[in-house]
Each structure stands twice: as C-alpha cells, then as structure tokens.
Amino acid sequence: xxxxxxxxxxxxxxxxxxxxxxxxxxxxxxxxxxxxxxxxxxxxxxxxxxxxxxxxxxxxxxxxxxxxxxxxxxxxxxxxxxxxxxxxxxxxxxxxxxxxxxxxxxxxxxxxxxxxxxxxxxxxxxxxxxxxxxxxxxxxxxxxxxxxxxxxxxxxxxxxxxxxxxxxxxxxxxxxxxxxxxxxxxxxxxxxxxxxxxxxxxxxxxxxxxxxxxxxxxxxxxxxxxxxxxxxxxxxxxxxxxxxxx
Ligand SMILES: [Zn+2]
Numbered sequence: 001x002x003x004x005x006x007x008x009x010x011x012x013x014x015x016x017x018x019x020x021x022x023x024x025x026x027x028x029x030x031x032x033x034x035x036x037x038x039x040x041x042x043x044x045x046x047x048x049x050x051x052x053x054x055x056x057x058x059x060x061x062x063x064x065x066x067x068x069x070x071x072x073x074x075x076x077x078x079x080x081x082x083x084x085x086x087x088x089x090x091x092x093x094x095x096x097x098x099x100x101x102x103x104x105x106x107x108x109x110x111x112x113x114x115x116x117x118x119x120x121x122x123x124x125x126x127x128x129x130x131x132x133x134x135x136x137x138x139x140x141x142x143x144x145x146x147x148x149x150x151x152x153x154x155x156x157x158x159x160x161x162x163x164x165x166x167x168x169x170x171x172x173x174x175x176x177x178x179x180x181x182x183x184x185x186x187x188x189x190x191x192x193x194x195x196x197x198x199x200x201x202x203x204x205x206x207x208x209x210x211x212x213x214x215x216x217x218x219x220x221x222x223x224x225x226x227x228x229x230x231x232x233x234x235x236x237x238x239x240x241x242x243x244x245x246x
Contacts, residue, residue, distance in 0.1 A: 018084035019065025021072055031084055032065075039064030044092045048218065050193035052200040053185070053211045057096070058218035059088045062189055066217050070188055074121055085188070085216035086125045090132035093184060093214050104178055104208075105130040105137050108187040108199050109144045109168060125216065126186040135184075140174040142202045157192060164194045168202040175206035183208040190215040 017024045019036030032040055041061040048056040060066040070085065072078040093099055107126035123139055130137035148167040154160040183203050185196055196213045203211055 016080050017065075018069040018081040020068060021078065021081070036065035040066055043218065044088075048190075048193070050190075050200075050213060051197045052204065053196060053213050054098075056190060056193060056196060056213040056215065056218070057092060058190055058215040059085070059092050060217045062191075062217035062219045070217060074188065079124070082121070082124050083128060086128035087132065089125065089186065089214050089216055090129045093129065093133060096212070098182060098210065098212065099133070099184075100182075101134050103133075103135050103182045103184055105133070105135050106141060106178070106183050106185050106199075106203065107139055108185060108195055109139070109142055122187055125188060129186060129214075136177070136181075138174065138177045140171055141178055141206060142168045142170050142199065144168055160192060161194045164198045167195070167198050170202050170205050177206075178203055179207035180209050182210045182212070185211065185213040187213065187215045189217050189219065191219045 015024050015026050015031065016022065017031070017033035017036055019032055019039065022033060024031065024033045030037060041063060042059065043061050044057060044059050046057070048058070050056045062070070069078075069081045073081040073085065093103075105126050107122035110122065126139065127137055129135075144167055149163050154163050185199050185203070187196060190196060190213070193213075196215075200211045200213070
C-alpha cells in the first residue's frame with residue numbers, strides 16, 4: 001500500500017527509469033528499474049580504436065533498454081534519460097588518466113539551418129558533461145555541412161562512411177579555443193566510428209593536441225554479438241542490407 005508520503009514524494013521527485021521511462025522508487029538505490037537493470041551492459045572498461053583519435057569509450061552497449069532510453073531521448077526529447085546518460089559519461093571521463101580540467105568538451109555538430117535533433121542532443125549531453133567535470137565547453141568550433149544526410153538515411157556501411165567523411169567545417173574564429181588542447185568529442189551513439197573520425201580530423205586542423213571520444217552507447221559489432229545487423233533502408237529499396245559494422 002502506498003502511503004500519502006510516498007504519493008507526495010512521487011509527485012515532487014518523480015524519478016523515471018532511463019530505460020523504459022516508467023517511474024522508479026524515489027528512495028531506491030538505483031536510477032534504473034529492476035526490469036531494465038540487467039540490460040544496461042556497462043562497457044566503460046573497454047577502449048575502442050577509431051581512426052584519427054587516441055581511443056573511444058562508451059558507457060553502455062547499445063542494446064535492449066539502453067537503446068530504448070536513447071531513442072526516447074533522441075526522438076521524444078526525454079531530458080531525464082539524457083541527463084542520466086550525460087552523468088554516466090561524465091563519471092566515465094573523470095576516471096580516465098588523460099583527464100584534467102583543461103580538457104575541452106566538444107559535441108558532434110548537427111545541421112545548423114534546422115532545429116536538428118542530433119544537434120540539440122549531442123550539445124545537451126556535452127553541456128551537462130562539461131558542467132559536471134568543470135571543463136571547458138566549446139560548441140562553435142565546427143559545423144556540419146548542409147549537404148550531409150542523416151546517417152540513418154544511409155543504407156550501407158560504405159554510404160555511411162562516404163556521407164560523413166568530410167561532413168564538418170572548421171569555424172576559424174572559434175578554432176583557437178582548441179589549439180594545443182586535449183579535446184573530448186561527445187556523441188550519443190557510436191556505430192562505425194566514422195562520425196567521430198570525421199569530427200576529429202576537423203578538430204585536428206584547429207591544432208588540438210590529443211583527441212578522445214566518449215559516447216553514451218556503442219553498437220556492438222557482428223563479431224561481438226554473433227548476429228547480423230539489419231539496417232533500415234530507404235522505402236523505395238526492397239533489398240534488406242546486411243552490413244558488417246567493423
Ligand atoms: Zn526500466
């Protein structure tokens with residue numbers, strides 16, 4: 001039986017599970033509900049090789065409730081889930097040997113001419129992460145070219161790579177904020193790592209000394225899951241692409 005105190009506490013302090021979005025016990029130990037908890041696979045102890053950066057780290061494997069939570073954040077603007085993932089990324093970065101307060105936090109830019117979900121999203125994460133870490137936050141050092149499609153519109157791995165290869169333009173006026181600095185690129189989800197690589201090459205032009213990347217989640221490779229990935233393809237194409245994300 002819920003007593004009046006619990007009801008009032010729920011109203012004031014409603015805490016929602018970052019996986020399923022359902023309310024969780026405000027006085028419980030975990031932010032994640034019991035059902036979703038086993039699905040939050042922590043992979044923050046692993047370093048992933050991505051071209052043009054030192055290494056990439058992700059907090060979770062992009063599967064099960066993590067996938068649901070990040071989709072809710074991305075497509076339905078669930079700021080609570082976003083805040084949860086940002087805080088986990090900040091905690092992960094804080095433990096890295098390279099980290100100090102002189103590091104610069106840089107989000108992956110989105111399309112500037114429209115209110116782009118991605119833009120708001122990586123920026124939302126990065127802003128909160130920088131605040132938590134008391135690190136510098138720079139979001140105007142680069143921008144995304146207008147011609148670049150959303151990565152989800154690209155069917156094959158090759159298309160994704162070509163689409164994103166030279167996607168970002170350095171903003172020369174703001175670039176001096178990155179000179180000689182250790183830069184940490186923030187993105188929500190890393191799949192092939194091509195977006196991070198492309199952003200890293202742009203940041204390098206500004207004279208960044210070392211570049212790392214931190215994401216909320218990383219899509220496991222085919223080798224890791226033993227499964228084949230089926231990627232959404234444009235409606236006019238009936239073939240279902242099966243790609244190897246490595
Ligand atoms: Zn849940």
